[in-house]
Amino acid sequence: MKLGRLNHVGVATPDVDAAAAVYAELYGATERTETKDFPHLGVRVVFVTLPNMQIELIEPLGEASPIHKYLEKNPKGGQHHMCFEVEDIVKARDAMIERGATVLGTGEPYIGAHGVPVIFVHPKDTGGVLVELMQDPALYQGEAGQ
């Protein structure tokens, strides 16, 4: 198990469209995806694309959203997680458990906002940083390939 490239930094915000406007108007980072809701994940998402990675802007969607707690502590928003690509998400999950880390949720990889399986590792394992591991999309063959 070895970290690949940083796919994105997740940034929590009360309003993804207002946040995307800041990256566009203040910083000239105008390349962005459409606003998309993921009700089963409890988030509304916009990706701002930079030359070597994306910023994932994340707004809470629904009562059970995992972003509410973060925004309670940080009402203006802030850096929420870092997401790295791995060659094999199942092997990466197994390695995390074997090495004593805590995988959030059921521990089973699930399909994230990029359409590939992901897991999250508890911030206590990485010095307060919430780490997302994401199946490298270039190596993903869909459910049948898992």
Place this chain on the structure above:
Amino acid sequence: MKLGRLNHVGVATPDVDAAAAVYAELYGATERTETKDFPHLGVRVVFVTLPNMQIELIEPLGEASPIHKYLEKNPKGGQHHMCFEVEDIVKARDAMIERGATVLGTGEPYIGAHGVPVIFVHPKDTGGVLVELMQDPALYQGEAGQ
């Protein structure tokens, strides 16, 4: 003024060497720089190198370190800033001011841990995210070129 590539994510930690060991042992991210002290910046730094960017691990150095306040709020550490490359740091600074953002410190670019001039933009301007702008090292000609 347009953001270029993400150069690094800054991660505050009480101990850069312990943090670097976590990235190596838990995640297999073994490529790192030597530990280096920057007394005039108030930080001790290790860079962990990933395929498309670096993680800048930052430990407070001295009483006046800008990292103390962050660690008071987040004793285990966490994500502290994102640093993006720009083609011309002076023009970028001017654009930030013109667009109503707050540049920290004196407002003058100064040499950061990478040996090129940087500025920091106040988190209030970017939805709670502290943004560092960094002269693209490939386009930097030293003090004489500024």
